[in-house]
Amino acid sequence: MPNFLAALGPDEWRAVALSLRVSFWATLLSLPLGIVVAYVLARHDFWGKQLLNGLVHLPLILPPVVTGYLLLITFGRRSPVGGFLEDCCGLIFAFRWTGAALAAAVMAFPLMVRAIRLAIEAVDPKLEQAAGTLGASRPWVFATVTLPLILPGVIAGAILAFAKAMGEFGATITFVSNIPGQTQTLPSAIYGFLQVPGGDAQALRLVLISIAIAMVALLASEWVSRAVARRISGT
Amino acid sequence: MTLSVRLHHSFAGFTLDAAFDAPAGVTALFGRSGSGKTTVINAVAGLLRPDQGRIAQDDHVLLDTATRRNLPPHRRRLGYVFQDARLFPHLTVRQNLLYGRWFASINDGPSLGSVVDLLGIAALLHRRPNALSGGEKQRVAIGRALLCNPRLLLMDEPLAALDEPRKAEILPYLERLRDQTATPILYVSHSVAEVARLATTLVVMDAGRVLRAGPAHEVLSDPDAAPLFGLREAGAYLIARIAAHEDDGLTRLETSAGPLLLPRVDAAPGTRLRVRIHAQDIILSRGRPVGLSALNILPATVASLRIGDGPGALVQLRAGDDLLLARITRRSAQALNLATGTPVFAILKSVSVARDDVGTGPTPRLPDCAP
Numbered sequence: 161m162p163n164f165l166a167a168l169g170p171d172e173w174r175a176v177a178l179s180l181r182v183s184f185w186a187t188l189l190s191l192p193l194g195i196v197v198a199y200v201l202a203r204h205d206f207w208g209k210q211l212l213n214g215l216v217h218l219p220l221i222l223p224p225v226v227t228g229y230l231l232l233i234t235f236g237r238r239s240p241v242g243g244f245l246e247d248c249c250g251l252i253f254a255f256r257w258t259g260a261a262l263a264a265a266v267m268a269f270p271l272m273v274r275a276i277r278l279a280i281e282a283v284d285p286k287l288e289q290a291a292g293t294l295g296a297s298r299p300w301v302f303a304t305v306t307l308p309l310i311l312p313g314v315i316a317g318a319i320l321a322f323a324k325a326m327g328e329f330g331a332t333i334t335f336v337s338n339i340p341g342q343t344q345t346l347p348s349a350i351y352g353f354l355q356v357p358g359g360d361a362q363a364l365r366l367v368l369i370s371i372a373i374a375m376v377a378l379l380a381s382e383w384v385s386r387a388v389a390r391r392i393s394g395t
Numbered sequence: 396m397t398l399s400v401r402l403h404h405s406f407a408g409f410t411l412d413a414a415f416d417a418p419a420g421v422t423a424l425f426g427r428s429g430s431g432k433t434t435v436i437n438a439v440a441g442l443l444r445p446d447q448g449r450i451a452q453d454d455h456v457l458l459d460t461a462t463r464r465n466l467p468p469h470r471r472r473l474g475y476v477f478q479d480a481r482l483f484p485h486l487t488v489r490q491n492l493l494y495g496r497w498f499a500s501i502n503d504g505p506s507l508g509s510v511v512d513l514l515g516i517a518a519l520l521h522r523r524p525n526a527l528s529g530g531e532k533q534r535v536a537i538g539r540a541l542l543c544n545p546r547l548l549l550m551d552e553p554l555a556a557l558d559e560p561r562k563a564e565i566l567p568y569l570e571r572l573r574d575q576t577a578t579p580i581l582y583v584s585h586s587v588a589e590v591a592r593l594a595t596t597l598v599v600m601d602a603g604r605v606l607r608a609g610p611a612h613e614v615l616s617d618p619d620a621a622p623l624f625g626l627r628e629a630g631a632y633l634i635a636r637i638a639a640h641e642d643d644g645l646t647r648l649e650t651s652a653g654p655l656l657l658p659r660v661d662a663a664p665g666t667r668l669r670v671r672i673h674a675q676d677i678i679l680s681r682g683r684p685v686g687l688s689a690l691n692i693l694p695a696t697v698a699s700l701r702i703g704d705g706p707g708a709l710v711q712l713r714a715g716d717d718l719l720l721a722r723i724t725r726r727s728a729q730a731l732n733l734a735t736g737t738p739v740f741a742i743l744k745s746v747s748v749a750r751d752d753v754g755t756g757p758t759p760r761l762p763d764c765a766p
Contacts, residue, residue, distance in 0.1 A: 196469040255519040286481055293440055294473040294543055300469075304497065370543045392485040393525060 172362060174341045176369055177350035182257060182345055183325035186265035187272075187318050193268060194317065198276035198301070203285070217288065219331070220270040228334025231263055235335075236371055259336035260343050264325035272321040279313020309392060312385035319381030323374055396579055398452045398547060402438055404445035411435070411445070411603040412555035420595030421573045421580045421609070425587075425624075430488040432583040436549050439581060440475050441468035452546055453578075469498070474540025474578075476550040480532035482524035488535050489520040495543030503574075504544025512577070514538045514568055534568060536680065541576070547728045548572075548580045554589060556685055564591075565682075567594055571667050574756045587628040591615060591671040592754035599623050616718035618701035618709035621674065626707070630673040631720045645690075651715025652693040656745050660753055671752035676719035678742040679710065691743040695719065699732050708733075711743055 168176075200206075201213055219227045235242045235253040245251040253259035266388045282304055291301040307314075329347040336343040338352055353359030398417040404410070407692060411431045419648065424432040425601060430619040439450055441457065446467060450458040450727050460464050463646060474495075479639075487706040492507060512516050514534045524532060533553055540548060553569075554562045566589070573580065584590055594611040599620060608621045612621050616631035635648035648655040655688055660668065683692060695714035702708045712719040733739070 167663040169617050171546075188611070202486075208712060251567070284481075286477070286479070287483060289442055290475065290477060290481040291483070293442075293471075293473060293549075294539065295469050296494075297467070297498070300498060327590075393523070 163171075167381060168365060169362065171340050171344070172349065172366060175344050175366065176279045178257060178260070178341070179346040180373075181375045182260045182264055183229035183322050186229040186261045186268060188266040189261075190246055190269055190321065191314070192274065192316055194249060194272040194321070195276055195314065197271045197319075198280055200308075201273070202277045208306070213342040217270045219267050220232060221272045222327070223266065224330025225334050228234040228263060228331035231266065231331065232258070234258065235262065253336075255336050255339065255343060257336075257343060260328075260332050261325075263335045264328045265321075268321035268357055271324050272317040275317030275320055276310065276313050277312035279316075283309045287308050308340065311392065312389045313378050315385045316381055319377050319384075323377050326377075362393050396453055396546070396577075397702055398439070398450070400435065400448075400450050400511060402435060402445045402448040402450070402613075403522065404438070404443070404448070409603060410493070413600065413603065413605050414726050415598045415605050415608045416583055417579060417598075418596060419577065419579050420506055420597060420702075421569075421582050422596040423590045423594035424520055424581065424583045424598050424600060425585065425594075426588050426600035427585060429602075430600040432585075432600055432604075433551055435600070436475075436551050436581060436583050437718060439547070440473060441466060441471050442472065449587060450451065455546070456457055466544050469766075471547075472543070473542050473547045473549055474545035476536050476540050476548070476553045478552045478555050480524070480536035482527075482535055482539070482615065484534055484724045487520070488522050488524065488527070491524065491594065492520075492542055494539060494716075499543070502650065507542065510538045510541050511572060513541075521556065527613060528561070528589060529557050530564045530617055533557065533561075533565055537568065537572070540747060541578075548578050549583075551583045552585070553582075554586070555624055559751075565578065566592060566712040566751075567755065570754055570756045587630075588671070588751065591630070591632055591752070592669060614716050616698075616711050616720040618711050621709050621720060621722070622700075626722060627675065628673070629709075629720055630671060630676070631718050632669050632671045633717045633719070634669050634716070635668045637662055637666045639664055650693070651717060652695065653715070654691075655693070655743075656690045657753065658745060658750075662755065666755060669754045669756055670748060671754075672719055672743060672748065673752075674720040674722035675726060677712075677723075679721055679723055679727070679733070679739045680742060681737075683740055684742065687742065689742045691745060693743070694738055695741045695742045697735055697737040697739060699735055700728065702728060704745045714737070714741060734743045 197216060233239055237243060237246060237254050242254060253262050268363050269335065288301050291305045296304060322323055327347055332345060333348055338348040346366055350363050353363040396419055401414040403412050412433050413431060413435055413475050424435060434443060438445045438621045447460045448458060456464055457471050485610040514537060516534050518534065519527060519531055531541060554565060571712045583592060597609065597611040598605055599607040599614065606613050606623060612631055621629035633650045637660060638647045638649045640646050640659065644659050645656045646660040648657060693714045695712040698711040698713045698718065700710050702725050706724050708723055708725045710723060710733060712721060721741060
């Protein structure tokens with residue numbers, strides 16, 4: 161194993177570190193929005209609900225290249241939105257790691273929302289009603305009853321999103337290209353090594369690392385959500 | 396403290412049109428499933444917004460569609476005990492009990508200790524709800540509602556999901572609640588037995604309308620209301636006080652109409668009781684009978700009479716301060732020549748009174764009865 165890790169070149173290390181960073185921020189920053197959207201979809205009926213639902217799920221169905229292209233024309237530096245964000249907040253997405261994080265977040269969002277929405281739908285609204293009669297306002301009901309009860313679902317959704325972000329390729333490479341150290345994530349790096357003669361060994365190492373990270377994430381999510389579920393149900 | 400309720404609400408195929416006043420004590424909303432009881436209680440709780448209506452507790456207006464006032468549930472200061480206890484599974488019993496205190500700085504009102512004692516749940520405090528029996532869950536739910544220091548307690552068939560032994564376990568706690576706290580209680584039920592034990596005011600509903608409303612002893616003994624309860628279940632109650640436990644296993648009670656002997660009642664002499672008497676268990680006689688096995692012979696006068704189309708007749712009796720209901724045949728009513736004001740004797744077998752028909756508790760009607 162030490163030999164195996166020592167054999168990793170700087171580009172490979174950077175790809176692994178970048179992927180972890182991109183996935184971490186993509187998951188963390190989209191989680192609050194994911195919970196809000198999941199709650200709205202699970203608990204409210206309103207005009208345009210199907211539209212919102214479709215919009216959230218679109219990245220799951222569209223070819224990733226299309227999503228990447230749409231991100232490019234929306235958040236590119238010469239687009240109105242991209243230009244505005246650069247002027248007002250100095251936030252640049254195009255061809256930066258932040259863009260990779262945005263692409264990963266958009267692609268992972270449907271999976272996250274789906275997991276959390278299922279968890280919310282499993283919470284008996286009667287419990288929330290009961291909390292209301294006991295003096296809790298809507299936000300307090302959410303914080304003290306709904307959120308603790310959906311925590312396993314939130315964790316599952318977050319890990320799923322993280323795993324999806326780690327593996328995101330199509331939208332990322334379309335939106336932010338494949339610049340080593342800047343936007344070259346793990347899948348882009350693997351793809352890159354496979355394009356050059358003699359890169360097979362490097363590609364294989366990264367593939368093994370991908371598998372290891374995915375397995376660890378999966379096991380961790382299973383373990384954490386079980387622990388939380390045990391705590392919540394009190395058994 | 397009087398709760399006044401005026402509601403009009405339409406669902407698909409169902410119209411609720413109800414108005415009643417609920418004074419202090421237990422106001423029972425009685426009716427079949429689908430009569431609109433739960434709709435009323437949910438409107439009082441703020442869980443349902445009626446088309447039109449006004450709900451106020453003295454000058455505290457909870458809802459008034461005319462002025463567009465509609466307090467959300469969490470600002471109505473009430474405690475709601477649901478049929479399914481609805482305890483929070485992720486919190487311990489203790490945390491469940493204190494849940495309401497997280498949101499309001501309640502300094503007055505009952506302490507955790509006093510509620511825990513009242514409901515006998517001290518041993519459960521550190522358990523989780525899913526480790527409790529149905530009866531225990533329901534007691535915790537009652538305690539949780541009480542600890543909010545509510546101005547009004549709502550109970551929607553709190554015993555309906557429980558089996559008979561669990562009901563018998565909880566009824567005494569509800570009686571203590573009625574007699575030891577000043578909080579008015581709105582109690583939804585379709586069980587005549589529960590209503591006869593608990594209610595001080597009775598509102599009978601059917602198909603979204605209020606058919607009868609008034610003091611429980613008057614409505615329960617009203618011959619015209621008896622069909623609403625079902626003739627087998629109909630009957631009123633006597634207020635009694637335990638005089639002594641006799642050597643032969645009977646308990647002698649005092650009522651305003653005279654002594655009453657019942658199979659042993661497990662309570663100390665002096666305890667005040669409410670004894671439900673089924674209408675069909677009473678025999679009427681014009682003269683005081685002699686040589687009879689029945690031990691209880693109470694003098695009474697006929698207060699009102701209802702002779703239906705069938706073979707039966709219902710007789711409301713005034714026995715001392717209490718009102719009773721007797722169900723006899725029309726033939727007997729004619730043979731005895733019964734009319735309003737006729738003096739009669741009401742005869743009751745001691746063993747016909749079931750244990751569950753004897754409840755504890757004073758009512759406002761016996762202020763002179765010292766404990």
